[in-house]
Amino acid sequence: MSNSILQIKQISGHSGVAPGANSGAGRQDYTVAKLIDVTTCIGCKACEVACLEWNGYPFRETQFDNTYQTMPDLEWNYYNLIRFNEHTHADNTFQWLMRKDGCMHCADPGCLRACPADGAIVQYTNGIVDFQQDNCIGCQYCVTGCPFDIPRFNPETKKVHKCTLCSDRVGAGLEPACVKACPTGCLHFGSKDDMLDLAEKRVAQIREHTSYKDAGLYDPQGVGGTHVMYVLHDTNNPEAYGGLPKDPRVPWMVKLWKGPLKWLGNFAIVAGIAGTVMHYMRFGPKEVHETQKREGDRP
Amino acid sequence: MTESRAAIRRYTMAERLGHWFAAFVYIYPLLTGLAFYSPHFFWLAVMLGGGPTSRFWHPWVGLLFAASLLWMLGEWGADMRITDADRQWEKAINHYIRNEDDQLPPVGRFNYGQKVFYWVMLFAGTMLLFSGLVLWFPEVLARQAHWLLLLAIFVHVGAALISIGAFIIHVYMGTAMVRGGFTSIVRGEVSPAWAKEHHRLWYDRVTQQAAQTPPKS
Ligand code: HEM
Numbered sequence A: 001m002s003n004s005i006l007q008i009k010q011i012s013g014h015s016g017v018a019p020g021a022n023s024g025a026g027r028q029d030y031t032v033a034k035l036i037d038v039t040t041c042i043g044c045k046a047c048e049v050a051c052l053e054w055n056g057y058p059f060r061e062t063q064f065d066n067t068y069q070t071m072p073d074l075e076w077n078y079y080n081l082i083r084f085n086e087h088t089h090a091d092n093t094f095q096w097l098m099r100k101d102g103c104m105h106c107a108d109p110g111c112l113r114a115c116p117a118d119g120a121i122v123q124y125t126n127g128i129v130d131f132q133q134d135n136c137i138g139c140q141y142c143v144t145g146c147p148f149d150i151p152r153f154n155p156e157t158k159k160v161h162k163c164t165l166c167s168d169r170v171g172a173g174l175e176p177a178c179v180k181a182c183p184t185g186c187l188h189f190g191s192k193d194d195m196l197d198l199a200e201k202r203v204a205q206i207r208e209h210t211s212y213k214d215a216g217l218y219d220p221q222g223v224g225g226t227h228v229m230y231v232l233h234d235t236n237n238p239e240a241y242g243g244l245p246k247d248p249r250v251p252w253m254v255k256l257w258k259g260p261l262k263w264l265g266n267f268a269i270v271a272g273i274a275g276t277v278m279h280y281m282r283f284g285p286k287e288v289h290e291t292q293k294r295e296g297d298r299p
Numbered sequence B: 001m002t003e004s005r006a007a008i009r010r011y012t013m014a015e016r017l018g019h020w021f022a023a024f025v026y027i028y029p030l031l032t033g034l035a036f037y038s039p040h041f042f043w044l045a046v047m048l049g050g051g052p053t054s055r056f057w058h059p060w061v062g063l064l065f066a067a068s069l070l071w072m073l074g075e076w077g078a079d080m081r082i083t084d085a086d087r088q089w090e091k092a093i094n095h096y097i098r099n100e101d102d103q104l105p106p107v108g109r110f111n112y113g114q115k116v117f118y119w120v121m122l123f124a125g126t127m128l129l130f131s132g133l134v135l136w137f138p139e140v141l142a143r144q145a146h147w148l149l150l151l152a153i154f155v156h157v158g159a160a161l162i163s164i165g166a167f168i169i170h171v172y173m174g175t176a177m178v179r180g181g182f183t184s185i186v187r188g189e190v191s192p193a194w195a196k197e198h199h200r201l202w203y204d205r206v207t208q209q210a211a212q213t214p215p216k217s
């Protein structure tokens, strides 16, 4: 049962179709999504704790630098971080912007495109992008490929980690741990269609009942849409939420490197080998005839 | 004269061992590098102990390759300098390609093509070394500096492809095309006829030296 929910769609570093991909039996007509309504986030960090507990990681040392950001950044064993941003509006009014940061589970994942290792990154048909540390070679190309700066490297094990969207829970028919822990109902989980629907209603509600007339959904199409989406107070300014890119895309240099350059290089190698074979067929070897040696001998 | 038929020493044991060490420490990073380069080659890493193992050893063995190039510079640097004789030879290189060797001007211990191969390898090896060092520890780079990583990848892949092109020609010539060359880098000896045919100036030099020093036995 759980296997039918986690059907492989594509894997990294693999030529041809991934083994077991789209094998029919569990083909799905829906994908999953998490919807984060930042307008109802109170910054309680319950999701951070739930994430640590479910994944079995220890709580980290907190730091104090006169802000609420007591956890400075995502870490290899800290997939889920509330980013606290003190935002000053044009009219000098002040607002807390709190955003739950973590992997966006892109439909076109830059991490997977960049990864050279066979099966180190897996995208399931339900939209979840998951790292398989057994296959990871620690090259960190995924870090370069990710437009959201998500994957984190563990220098001891030389492996990279990030939010799994609780693929182990979702595979068993449960919601992600963070969603279960959230006390305000700011986190939602379901099919992507349902979440889009919910987001639309929520955005309409915000626009109607508050002064946030630019409230909207963040589901960036530059990466094919994402399976973690935000409802923002102001969609025109995602950067204000601690570096959420306005138009995220897989870096063009990554596309160039993983696309045309690879084919060009492979072609050049094959052409080089073919060239030597053709030279041999046309001209053959250089042989030194030992019998001529006497004539050429010095007196 | 009897000595003129005896085999001529072309490479000392140290030169031959050094050469095959270089060959080994080039080929290992080449194969593992190709695995990282393209999914079509990833099976190479699987054959060589798996992705993580390959990634661990690739840079270390690459360092040895760079070291072996430096060693060659010490050992062969003087022989590899391009001379006027080489420039004459280069003008006639089409004859070499068409196996019309009788129409070629004489050359020394190495011909122009062999010298260019060495300098291309040294150039590519240097580029591979410096770009490789950047790629070895990406974690020290801030995320904003990751474009540097992409730049290093382009340099690394470009240099690798240049070296592969040179290497294909080198292996082809050393095994299939120039008969006697392969034995020379394994056993260290060539026949006088071979030496005269391919490296006339070098042949003249070593035979004159031999004539001046009385035979040992
Ligand atoms: C792997 C890196 C290698 C490097 C950097 C390298 C470098 C060199 C250099 C600098 C020379 C001296 C003259 C020349 O350029 O031809 C040489 C000679 C030679 N190499 Fe390599 N080599 C490598 C691998 C190989 C391999 C794999 C083979 C054959 C299977 C090979 C076969 C030969 C032969 C036959 C010679 C003697 C050519 C002659 O004196 O006529 N080499 N190598």
Ligand code: SF4
Binding pocket: A102, A103, A104, A105, A106, A109, A110, A111, A112, A129, A145, A146, A147, A148, A149, A150, A151, A162
């Ligand atoms: S947010 Fe980054 S790590 Fe997550 S799927 Fe997208 S590219 Fe990969």
Ligand code: SF4
Binding pocket: A012, A111, A114, A115, A116, A117, A120, A121, A131, A135, A136, A137, A138, A139, A140, A141, A142, A143, A159, A160
């Ligand atoms: S570090 Fe990232 S890109 Fe490299 S093998 Fe691991 S998951 Fe793939």
